[in-house]
Amino acid sequence: MSENKIYIAKLKKGGKVFEIDIDPFEAQNFKQGKTTVKNAIKAEKIFSDAKKGMLASAKDMESLFGTSDVMEVAEIILKEGEVPTTTEQRHAIVDEKRKRIVNIIHTNAVDPRTHTPHPVARIEAALEEGKFRMDDNKSAEDQVEDALHAIRPILAIKFETKEIAVKIPAEYAAKSYGVVKTLGKMLREEWLNDGSLAVVIEIPGGMEEEMHNKLNGLCHGNVETKILNTK
Numbered sequence: 001m002s003e004n005k006i007y008i009a010k011l012k013k014g015g016k017v018f019e020i021d022i023d024p025f026e027a028q029n030f031k032q033g034k035t036t037v038k039n040a041i042k043a044e045k046i047f048s049d050a051k052k053g054m055l056a057s058a059k060d061m062e063s064l065f066g067t068s069d070v071m072e073v074a075e076i077i078l079k080e081g082e083v084p085t086t087t088e089q090r091h092a093i094v095d096e097k098r099k100r101i102v103n104i105i106h107t108n109a110v111d112p113r114t115h116t117p118h119p120v121a122r123i124e125a126a127l128e129e130g131k132f133r134m135d136d137n138k139s140a141e142d143q144v145e146d147a148l149h150a151i152r153p154i155l156a157i158k159f160e161t162k163e164i165a166v167k168i169p170a171e172y173a174a175k176s177y178g179v180v181k182t183l184g185k186m187l188r189e190e191w192l193n194d195g196s197l198a199v200v201i202e203i204p205g206g207m208e209e210e211m212h213n214k215l216n217g218l219c220h221g222n223v224e225t226k227i228l229n230t231k
Contacts, residue, residue, distance in 0.1 A: 006021060006050070006051070007021070007022050007023070007024045007027075007084045007086075008020070008021060008022070008047075008050045008051070008084065009022045009027060009077050009078060009081050009082060009083045009084065010077070010081050010082050011076065011077040011080055011081030011082070012081075013064045013065070014060075014063070014064040016048065016056070016060050016064060017048055017049070018046055018047070018048070018056050018060075018061070018073065018077055018081075019046070019047040019048070019049065019050040019056075019077075020041050020043075020045075020046060020047065020050070020074050020077050020078075021041060021042040021043045021045075021047075021050055022040055022041055022042060022078075022083070022084075023039070023040060023041075023042055024083075024084060024085055024086050024089060025086070025089070026039045026040040027040045027041075027078060027083050028083070028085065028089060030078055031078065031079070031083065037071050037074050037075045037078065038071065040074075040078060041074050044070050044071070044074075045070065046061060046070055046073050046074065046077075048060075056073075061073050090136070093136075094134050094136065096140075097134055097139070097140040097143070098127075098134060098140075100140035100141075101127075101140045101143055101144055101147050102120055102123050102124055102127070103120075104140065104141070104144050105118075105123050105144065105147065105148065105151075105157070105206075106118065106119075106120050106123055106206050107204050107206045107207055108159050108160070108204040108205060108206055109148075109157050109158060109159050109160065109205065109206055110157070110158065110160045110205040110206055111155070111156050111157065112156055112157070112158045112160075113156055115160065115162075115205065115230060116208075116209075117205065117206030117207075117208075117209070118155060118157060122155065123151065123155070126150075126151035126154040126155045127147060127150060127151055129151075129154050130150030130151045130153065130154055131150065132146065132147050132150035132151070159204075159205070160204075160205030160206075160230060160231070161202055161203065161204060161205060161230075161231055162202070162203055162204075162205055162208060162227055162229070162230050163187065163200055163201070163202050163227070163228045163229040163230075163231075164200070164201055164202075164203065164208070164211070164225055164226065164227055164228065165198070165199070165200050165224075165225065165226045165228050166180065166197075166198070166199050166200075166201060166215065166223065166224070166225050167196060167197070167198045167223070167224040167225075168180070168196060168197045168198075168199075168215070168218075168219055168223055169196050169219065169222050169223075170194055170195030170196045172218060172219040172220075172222065172223075173191070173195060173196055173197035175218065176197070176215070176218045176219060177197060179214060179215075179218060180197070180199060180201065180215075183201055183203060183207070183211050183214065184201040184202050184203035184204070184207070184211070185201060185202040185203075186199060186200075186201055187199075187200040187201060187202055188200040200228065205230070208227075211225075212225065
């Protein structure tokens with residue numbers, strides 16, 4: 001269990017090592033802005049070697065951090081240093097990255113034969129069949145191309161954007177405007193004499209169905225759309 005194991009966050013600075021004894025879960029919460037430094041550390045001490053119980057020199061902290069205040073130095077270590085995670089946390093991080101990769105592909109990529117997105121389950125199965133392996137040291141965004149390389153022998157797939165003309169009747173235009181702006185990149189907009197709204201938006205290829213669902217929900221089906229360009 002993680003509570004029986006010591007987790008030490010460390011930062012090397014100016015040839016010196018500074019360490020703090022942390023709660024790995026609270027430390028990650030701190031890095032995400034969800035808790036305080038006080039909750040993230042188990043002992044309000046800065047060590048030069050935590051396992052041996054050797055405290056860091058206040059003089060060294062003052063010289064290298066500009067302060068010898070334990071909380072201030074601990075905060076810097078948590079933000080800039082090596083912060084260990086539990087096996088459970090690492091698995092959760094990998095799962096989250098994988099879901100992010102799948103979502104990016106589902107949102108942006110389509111089957112070039114039908115110009116429709118592949119279902120999430122199909123993308124996940126293709127990643128498994130293609131033996132795609134996550135790199136713990138890379139972000140999800142930096143691994144999308146590797147994921148596509150793994151699944152292209154299995155799925156016909158390409159990234160695509162669509163320019164879509166949308167016309168919203170006057171009775172729904174005002175309340176729909178803010179939502180329309182969130183759907184994609186607004187290329188053109190025009191308020192017509194009858195109060196209706198005409199726009200051209202650019203969206204990732206995989207978002208067309210979601211766009212239609214949102215607009216039809218807002219306008220009770222009274223919305224006109226037309227694909228102007230696919231690239």
